[in-house]
Amino acid sequence: MLNEAYTEQTMNRLSEKVEAMIGQIGDKTPHVAGQDGKYDSTRDNWWTSGFWPGLLWLMHDVTGKEVFKKVAWGWDAKLEKCFSEYPVELHHDVGFQFLPTAVIKYELTGDQEGLRIGLEAANYLAGRFNPVGNFIRAWNGSNAIGWAIIDCLMNIPLLFWASRTTNDPRYKHIAMKHADTFLKHAIRDDGSVCHILSFNPETGEFIEPIGGQGLSGTSAWSRGNSWALHGLAIAFRCTGEERYLQAAKRVAHYFIAALPEDHVPYWDFRVESLEGEPRDTSAGAIAASGLIELSQLTPASESRIYRSASERILYSLSENYATWDQPNHEAILIEGTGHKPANSNVNVSLIYGDYYFAEGFAKLSGWRNRIF
Ligand code: GLY
Numbered sequence: 437m438l439n440e441a442y443t444e445q446t447m448n449r450l451s452e453k454v455e456a457m458i459g460q461i462g463d464k465t466p467h468v469a470g471q472d473g474k475y476d477s478t479r480d481n482w483w484t485s486g487f488w489p490g491l492l493w494l495m496h497d498v499t500g501k502e503v504f505k506k507v508a509w510g511w512d513a514k515l516e517k518c519f520s521e522y523p524v525e526l527h528h529d530v531g532f533q534f535l536p537t538a539v540i541k542y543e544l545t546g547d548q549e550g551l552r553i554g555l556e557a558a559n560y561l562a563g564r565f566n567p568v569g570n571f572i573r574a575w576n577g578s579n580a581i582g583w584a585i586i587d588c589l590m591n592i593p594l595l596f597w598a599s600r601t602t603n604d605p606r607y608k609h610i611a612m613k614h615a616d617t618f619l620k621h622a623i624r625d626d627g628s629v630c631h632i633l634s635f636n637p638e639t640g641e642f643i644e645p646i647g648g649q650g651l652s653g654t655s656a657w658s659r660g661n662s663w664a665l666h667g668l669a670i671a672f673r674c675t676g677e678e679r680y681l682q683a684a685k686r687v688a689h690y691f692i693a694a695l696p697e698d699h700v701p702y703w704d705f706r707v708e709s710l711e712g713e714p715r716d717t718s719a720g721a722i723a724a725s726g727l728i729e730l731s732q733l734t735p736a737s738e739s740r741i742y743r744s745a746s747e748r749i750l751y752s753l754s755e756n757y758a759t760w761d762q763p764n765h766e767a768i769l770i771e772g773t774g775h776k777p778a779n780s781n782v783n784v785s786l787i788y789g790d791y792y793f794a795e796g797f798a799k800l801s802g803w804r805n806r807i808f
Pocket of ligand 1: 659
C-alpha cells in the first residue's frame with residue numbers, strides 16, 4: 437500500500453536509479469528503450485528532448501544533490517540550438533522541451549540565460565497561434581497547417597509562465613483561447629477526448645476530430661486523456677477560471693472509471709477487446725501527476741478521490757512496471773506505448789513516462805516547485 441514510508445522509500449530508490457542513469461545515458465538524448473533496456477539517442481528537436489534534463493532538475497531540487505544539477509545545467513543551451521538548426525521543423529512542443537530545462541533552471545537558480553531561452557521559446561509558441569481558429573498550430577507540413585492537438589494543453593503552461601514572468605498578459609490570452617477551443621471541440625460530455633482537431637486555417641472553421649495516436653477520431657487515446665486532465669488542472673491553477681477545473685474533473689472522472697483492474701491504462705480506452713492490447717504506463721504516470729494537481733485544487737471532500745486514484749496508479753506502476761530489480765536497465769518504467777496505430781514504440785520504456793512517474797512521487801513527498 438502507498439503511504440508516507442513507501443513514498444520516502446521510492447524517492448530514495450529514484451535518487452539511486454537516476455544517479456545510475458547518469459552513467460548509463462551519458463550524452464544521449466534519450467527517448468525510447470526497448471527490451472534490451474538501453475535508451476536510444478534521439479535528435480534534439482524531438483518533442484521528448486527536455487524530459488531527461490527535467491528529471492535531473494527535479495531530482496536535484498528534491499534531494500539537493502549537486503550531481504543532478506551539474507548534468508542538467510547545459511541542456512537549455514543545447515536545446516536552444518534547435519531554433520537555428522531546425523527553423524522549419526520546430527513545433528509546438530517547445531513547452532515540453534523548455535519548461536523542464538530553461539524555465540526550471542531559471543526558477544531554481546535565477547540564471548538569466550535560462551530566462552532568456554525560456555522567453556524565446558514562449559515567443560515561438562505564441563507565434564504559432566492561428567487567430568481566426570483560436571488554436572496553436574501543432575506540427576509542420578502542408579497537411580498540418582490547420583491541426584491542433586490535445587498534447588498542447590501541456591505546452592501552454594510555458595505561456596502562463598511567460599505572462600507571469602514578464603507581467604504581459606498576451607501569452608496568457610493565447611493560452612486561454614487555445615484551451616477554450618479544446619473545451620469546445622475536443623473534450624466530450626463524458627470526459628473522453630480525441631487527439632487531433634482539424635480546422636480550415638484560412639477561415640478558422642472546425643472540420644473534424646482525427647484519431648492520430650489514438651484508435652480513431654471518436655476513441656479515447658489514454659495518453660491524450662492524461663495530457664488533457666493534467667494540462668487543464670494547470671490552466672485552472674494559473675487562471676482561476678472555473679471552466680478549466682470543471683473540464684479537468686470531467687476528464688479525470690472518465691480516466692479513473694476507464695482504468696483496468698491494476699489501475700494502469702491500456703493505450704486507448706475504446707479498443708473493442710483488451711486481449712493482446714498493450715498498456716501505456718506513460719499515460720498512467722502523466723495522469724497520476726495531474727491527479728495530484730487536482731487533489732490540491734479541490735476541497736477535501738473531493739480531493740481525496742483524486743489523491744487516492746493517483747496513489748493507486750503510482751503504486752501499481754512502482755510494484756508492477758518499474759525496473760527496481762534490473763540495475764542495468766536504463767529506464768525506470770516498462771510497458772509504455774508511443775504510437776500504436778503506426779506500430780511505433782509499442783511496449784517500450786519512454787523517457788516521459790519516467791519523468792512523470794518521478795514527478796508524481798515527488799509531489800506526494802511534498803515537492804512544490806513543479807515546472808509550472
Ligand atoms: N506528444 C506526443 C505524444 O504524447 O506522444
